[in-house]
Amino acid sequence: MDNIAGSKSSLGWAVQISVVLLVALWLFPTVGLLVSSFRTSDQISSSGWWQSLFPTEQNLTLRTADPDDDGAQQLIDGVYTVSGNLFGEAGDADISVWGTSSRAIDIYTPGDTAELNDGETITVQANGDYVWTSPTELSGRGQRAFVTAETPPDFTLENYQQVLLSDNATDSMAKAFFNTLTVTIPATIIPIVIAAFAAYALAWMDFPGRAILIAMVVGLLVVPLQLALIPLLKLHLDIGIGKGYLGTWMAHTGFGLPLAIYLLRNYMVGLPRDIIENAKVDGATDFQIFTKIILPLSFPALASFAIFQFLWTWNDLLVAKVFLIDATGETTVMTNQIVELLGTRGGNWEILATAAFVSIAVPLVVFFAMQKYLVRGLLAGSVK
Amino acid sequence: MHPALLGLVTIVIGVGGCVGYFYFSNLVLDKFIFPAKGTDAGRNINRANMVRPWLFLFPAILALGMYLAYPVIATLWYSVSERQVIDGEQVNVFVGLANYSQMFGETKFWEAMRNNMLWLIVVPAASTAFGLLAAQLTDRIKWGSFAKSLIFMPMAISFVGAAVIFKLIYDTRPVDQNQIGVLNAVWLQFDGGIGSFLILRLVPIATLLCFAALVAYTAWLFLKPLIKSQGERYNAWTLPLRVLIGLGGAYLIFLSFRSILSLLTASFPYGEAQTWLTIPFWNSFFLMIVLIWIQTGFAMVILSAALRGIPEETVEAAIVDGANPFQVFFKIKMPQIAGTIVVVWTTITLVVLKVFDIVFAMTNGQWETQVLANYMFDKLFRANDWGVGSASAMIIMLLVSPILVWNVYNARKEMR
Numbered sequence: 028m029d030n031i032a033g034s035k036s037s038l039g040w041a042v043q044i045s046v047v048l049l050v051a052l053w054l055f056p057t058v059g060l061l062v063s064s065f066r067t068s069d070q071i072s073s074s075g076w077w078q079s080l081f082p083t084e085q086n087l088t089l090r091t092a093d094p095d096d097d098g099a100q101q102l103i104d105g106v107y108t109v110s111g112n113l114f115g116e117a118g119d120a121d122i123s124v125w126g127t128s129s130r131a132i133d134i135y136t137p138g139d140t141a142e143l144n145d146g147e148t149i150t151v152q153a154n155g156d157y158v159w160t161s162p163t164e165l166s167g168r169g170q171r172a173f174v175t176a177e178t179p180p181d182f183t184l185e186n187y188q189q190v191l192l193s194d195n196a197t198d199s200m201a202k203a204f205f206n207t208l209t210v211t212i213p214a215t216i217i218p219i220v221i222a223a224f225a226a227y228a229l230a231w232m233d234f235p236g237r238a239i240l241i242a243m244v245v246g247l248l249v250v251p252l253q254l255a256l257i258p259l260l261k262l263h264l265d266i267g268i269g270k271g272y273l274g275t276w277m278a279h280t281g282f283g284l285p286l287a288i289y290l291l292r293n294y295m296v297g298l299p300r301d302i303i304e305n306a307k308v309d310g311a312t313d314f315q316i317f318t319k320i321i322l323p324l325s326f327p328a329l330a331s332f333a334i335f336q337f338l339w340t341w342n343d344l345l346v347a348k349v350f351l352i353d354a355t356g357e358t359t360v361m362t363n364q365i366v367e368l369l370g371t372r373g374g375n376w377e378i379l380a381t382a383a384f385v386s387i388a389v390p391l392v393v394f395f396a397m398q399k400y401l402v403r404g405l406l407a408g409s410v411k
Numbered sequence: 412m413h414p415a416l417l418g419l420v421t422i423v424i425g426v427g428g429c430v431g432y433f434y435f436s437n438l439v440l441d442k443f444i445f446p447a448k449g450t451d452a453g454r455n456i457n458r459a460n461m462v463r464p465w466l467f468l469f470p471a472i473l474a475l476g477m478y479l480a481y482p483v484i485a486t487l488w489y490s491v492s493e494r495q496v497i498d499g500e501q502v503n504v505f506v507g508l509a510n511y512s513q514m515f516g517e518t519k520f521w522e523a524m525r526n527n528m529l530w531l532i533v534v535p536a537a538s539t540a541f542g543l544l545a546a547q548l549t550d551r552i553k554w555g556s557f558a559k560s561l562i563f564m565p566m567a568i569s570f571v572g573a574a575v576i577f578k579l580i581y582d583t584r585p586v587d588q589n590q591i592g593v594l595n596a597v598w599l600q601f602d603g604g605i606g607s608f609l610i611l612r613l614v615p616i617a618t619l620l621c622f623a624a625l626v627a628y629t630a631w632l633f634l635k636p637l638i639k640s641q642g643e644r645y646n647a648w649t650l651p652l653r654v655l656i657g658l659g660g661a662y663l664i665f666l667s668f669r670s671i672l673s674l675l676t677a678s679f680p681y682g683e684a685q686t687w688l689t690i691p692f693w694n695s696f697f698l699m700i701v702l703i704w705i706q707t708g709f710a711m712v713i714l715s716a717a718l719r720g721i722p723e724e725t726v727e728a729a730i731v732d733g734a735n736p737f738q739v740f741f742k743i744k745m746p747q748i749a750g751t752i753v754v755v756w757t758t759i760t761l762v763v764l765k766v767f768d769i770v771f772a773m774t775n776g777q778w779e780t781q782v783l784a785n786y787m788f789d790k791l792f793r794a795n796d797w798g799v800g801s802a803s804a805m806i807i808m809l810l811v812s813p814i815l816v817w818n819v820y821n822a823r824k825e826m827r
Contacts, residue, residue, distance in 0.1 A: 039551075046548050046558050053562045056576045056704065059593065063579060072584075075591045213422045218474075220429040225471030234464040238826060240472075245822040247479045249815045251765050253787055254804045255478060257797055258485030262477075272421065281478020284471055313463055314437040342569030344768045345788070362571040366772050369575065376579060376591070383575035387568045394567035398560055405709065406716050 063380040065182040071376045082179050084123070086132065089113040089172050091149075091157055094165035106160045113155040113172055121177040122153050132173035143170070186381035200385050203364040207341060207386075209272060210351065210360060214279035214340045215333055221280065222287030223329065227317050229288065230295040231303060241292070247285040255282070256349050263350065271358065275351040282346070283336045293407055294328035295321060331404025334397050338390050361386040429470065436466050483808065489801035510798035520803065522779055523786040526695050527810075530766065530782060532663075533696070535759040537703045539752060542710025546718055547740075549711070559715065563708035570705070570768030577701045578773060581687040595684045602681055611679060616671050623667040630660030691779045698780055701769050706762060710755045717751035718744065757814050764810055783807050 062076045070079060073086075092099045092111050101108050114120050124133040127141050127149065135141055137153035147161040149170055159170050190200050228234075229241055255278070263274045298321065306316050322329075340346075344362040351358050359367075365382050368375075394401065440462060445455035490510055492503040514520050545562050549555035565573065582592030590596045601607040633656045688694045721744055729743045767784035774780045776789065783803055790800035 042548055042551050046545075046552055046555075049545055049548065050558050050561050053565065053704065053707070055593070056573075056580055057564070057568070059579055060572075060576045071591060072588070074589050075593065075596050076579075077593070077596075209421075213425050216422060217425050217429060220426060220433075221470045221474065224433055224467040228464040228467035232460075232464040232467070234461065237464075238823070240468070241826065242819050242823055243480075244475070246815050246819045247475055249761055249811050249818060250479050250483060251761075251784075251804070251807050251811055253765065253767075253784055253807055254486045255482035256804075257489060257791060257801060258482040259478060261485075276421070276425065277474070278478060281474045284474050285479070288471060312437070312441065313460075313467075314434070338567055342571070344569070344571055344771070349792070362569055362768070365571050365575060369578070369772060376582075379575055380579065383572045387572040390567040390569070391564065394564065395560070398563070401566075402563075402712055405712055 060380050060384055063376055064186055064384045065184070066377060067183055067185065068375060068377045070181070071380075072374075079180055079182075082177050084175060084177050086173070086175050087178075088129075089155075089174060091159050091169035091172065093169045094167065100165055106162055107165050109159040109165060109169070110157060113151065113157055113174065120155055120179065122151065122155060122174045123177065125151050125172055125174040127170070127172060129173060133175060186377045187385075190378060190381045190385060200361060200364060200382050203359050203361045204385065206358055207360045207362075210275055210279070210347065211337060211340045213272075213276045214283070215336045217276060218280045218283040218287050218336060219329060219333060222284055222291055222332070223322065223325070224317070225284075226288050226291035226295055227313075227321055229292045231316075231321075232313065244285050244288050244292075248289060250285075252282050252346070256345075260349055270351060270353045272351065275346060278346050278350050279336075279340050279343075283339065286335065287332050290332050290404060290407055291325060291328050294325055298324055327400060327403060328407070330397065330400040331407070334393060334401045335404055337393060341390055432470065433467070437463070440466060486801045486804050486808075489797050490805045493798050506798070510802040514799045514802050517799075519776075519781055519786060523776075523781040523783045523803075524806075526779075526781060527764070527783050529695055530699055530702075530763045531760060533699050534702050534706065534763045535756045537699075538706040538710045538759050539714075539755055541703065541707040542712075542755065543714050543752075545707065545711040546715035550715055550718060559708075559711060563712055565705045566708045568705065570701075570766075571772050573701050573705055574769050574772035577697075577704075578688075581697060583684050583686045586684065590684055592687075594687060598685060599682060601679070607679070607681065612674055615674055619667045619671050619674075623664045626660045626663045626667075630657050633657060633660075688774055688780075689778045694774065694778055694780050698769055698773055701773075702763065702766060706759050710759065713751060713755050714748060717748040721747050757817070761811065761814060764807055783810075 059076050062079060063071055066076065066079055091113065092109055094100045094107075094109050099109050099111075101110075122137050124136055126132040126134050127143060135151070137151060140148050140150040142148055145161065145163065147159065147165075147170075149157060149159045149172070151157045151172060151174070155174075155176075157172065159165070191204075192201070193199055229237060229244075259274075259278060260270075263269060268274045268277075302320060302324075303316055306320055311319070342362065344360075344366065347360045347363055351360065352363055361382070365379070365386060368379050368382055440459050445459040445462075446452075489503065491505060491507060493506045493509070494501060495504045496502075497504075545559070549558045549562075552558070568576070579591075580593045581595075582590075583595055584590050584592075590599060601611060633653045637650075637653060687697050725743055725747070726739060729739050734742065765784055766782060767788060770776060770780060770782050770785045771788065776782070776785050781789075783806060787800050787803040787807070790796045790803060794800075
């Protein structure tokens with residue numbers, strides 16, 4: 028648009044680079060979480076995730092095989108020998124210096140032989156192969172070796188196994204995942220059904236008080252749901268629903284309705300009047316017009332609200348905390364579980380990162396798959 | 412029953428119930444109450460059509476009334492009453508403004524108010540500015556829509572997820588270990604040399620100066636008609652608003668210059684890993700970054716659509732008349748998207764006023780990061796003090812209500 032009038036944009040490259048930087052800046056945090064979720068706890072706490080993408084020089088504390096293990100110890104030429112590889116199996120690691128004491132971790136180079144107590148010796152090669160010998164029979168745990176090594180990027184799926192499949196009650200997200208799903212799906216569909224009928228009435232039916240109702244819906248759009256917490260919790264307790272799924276669904280329905288009605292009404296008003304009038308002339312009832320004509324035509328608006336409501340209910344913490352989660356914690360949702368993990372396992376980044384990524388994966392998929400509708404909905408009803 | 416199965420059953424019952432309600436209520440209305448046959452067929456059809464809108468609206472009105480309208484009134488009542496047990500029964504007794512005065516006496520409340528005001532200024536301003544920048548830049552390149560969807564992506568991430576993401580960024584390790592938080596890793600690169608001076612002092616000062624200039628310009632726009640009122644007429648009703656904006660602008664400019672001064676004189680603890688979330692005052696900004704990160708995409712999408720909606724002729728005409736890119740942007744484009752900027756700004760303001768999850772998950776209001784929504788949650792569910800909790804909820808409602816009135820006013824105007 029700015030190239031007209033002959034001034035060819037000389038800033039083209041500058042724009043490209045700024046956008047790349049901006050996108051990188053915005054992606055960086057999420058990528059960090061994703062990468063961290065594939066690293067072991069040791070890896071996470073010993074180096075930043077951005078270093079894990081390249082071979083890095085790390086100080087590692089490794090251990091030889093335990094001499095007591097079956098077949099680990101062999102008698103070769105009169106000396107007891109344990110041999111193997113410090114990294115478990117020979118990989119691409121490259122040891123630059125090593126030591127046998129934490130106070131002197133860099134006194135030997137690969138190929139050197141270190142003298143230990145009682146005549147024991149240990150030789151470590153650059154790739155991690157070691158030979159540990161002793162004139163007497165070895166026992167106890169393996170010998171420690173402190174190595175400084177160039178290690179290649181190394182990722183694992185262990186965390187996901189731990190978070191998704193293990194039976195560990197605090198770490199396992201499987202139950203919370205299903206609970207979240209149980210909250211989300213009805214809480215997305217029910218308001219759509221209710222709002223679609225109401226929106227049709229507000230858009231195409233003539234009755235006294237319509238304008239006031241529309242104004243009320245617009246007003247309720249911005250009412251903070253914080254106000255509703257106590258009165259509704261009290262109401263739920265009084266009428267016997269208590270804390271549970273039913274109350275949560277109803278609360279999400281109530282809180283989502285204004286936006287739903289507003290979005291759908293705005294969309295339905297824009298539908299051509301002729302179609303509806305023709306159908307009326309042909310003898311269709313309002314119910315038929317609604318289900319056979321309006322609903323199919325309103326699909327884009329329905330989809331955009333569905334995405335909103337889905338993201339909102341999936342990501343919600345407050346409503347779940349107040350209306351759903353009771354003392355037993357059986358009905359915990361993922362957001363709540365993550366907050367609890369932050370408290371109990373604040374240092375265990377591998378579990379936290381994986382749990383968080385599990386919880387944001389589904390919304391991300393929905394987001395990228397249905398972005399078109401999301402944007403359309405935003406543009407139509409950017410009030411909430 | 413397995414929760415998944417339970418969920419499935421509920422979906423079927425809930426959705427089926429809803430659809431069934433609409434279907435059968437219409438059926439009953441048309442076939443039995445006002446049947447469209449017999450002697451009064453015409454009158455019955457009319458009657459049925461008078462009732463039908465309410466049939467369609469009934470569930471929505473019920474839900475809206477019960478879940479949004481009633482709680483506003485109930486919360487208002489709780490905020491001026493106190494729970495007492497009389498004759499073994501729990502009742503709420505009117506206590507006037509006692510809850511409010513108790514709340515106003517708490518330092519935590521004022522801390523929350525102060526932080527909320529900071530949030531209200533910084534987050535919408537930064538999100539809108541970044542959004543505008545991103546929209547301007549991405550609209551000019553071929554892979555713009557791809558870049559947009561990546562910047563927009565945090566929108567799908569929950570506040571709690573974002574809190575974890577940013578906790579990793581702000582993480583601190585003891586001195587003798589590798590820093591695994593990006594911020595500390597970057598921070599340790601600064602050593603007090605010329606680079607540190609440039610990035611940590613000059614860039615922020617330049618940013619603050621830009622901000623001050625922008626505020627001054629905006630305030631000037633509002634005050635201009637008052638000072639030199641030749642020919643330009645303004646509505647007398649807006650006088651207090653204009654003066655208020657002028658005063659607020661002057662205060663913000665004063666704040667910026669004070670910060671510049673303190674930036675110049677402050678000494679930074681170079682080479683020491685910082686626990687970012689425990690540094691009073693600044694930690695609020697580290698929390699705000701999370702929300703800015705999320706909301707920028709939203710601002711970008713809306714503003715980008717608005718920028719594209721600008722008629723090209725106006726831009727062309729300006730360029731032909733010799734306007735430079737800055738003039739085109741500030742004098743031609745900005746006025747045309749001003750309405751959209753207001754919408755974006757108010758929308759983000761609403762989000763900010765309700766922000767709870769981020770603070771709850773990251774600091775829980777410790778180290779002077781309290782905000783109103785979290786303060787309220789604290790009062791309601793930890794201190795179990797419904798009176799003060801409801802009073803703080805009413806404060807949030809009070810802060811929201813100008814936007815509420817403005818929205819309703821606009822909606823009514825549009826409908827006419």
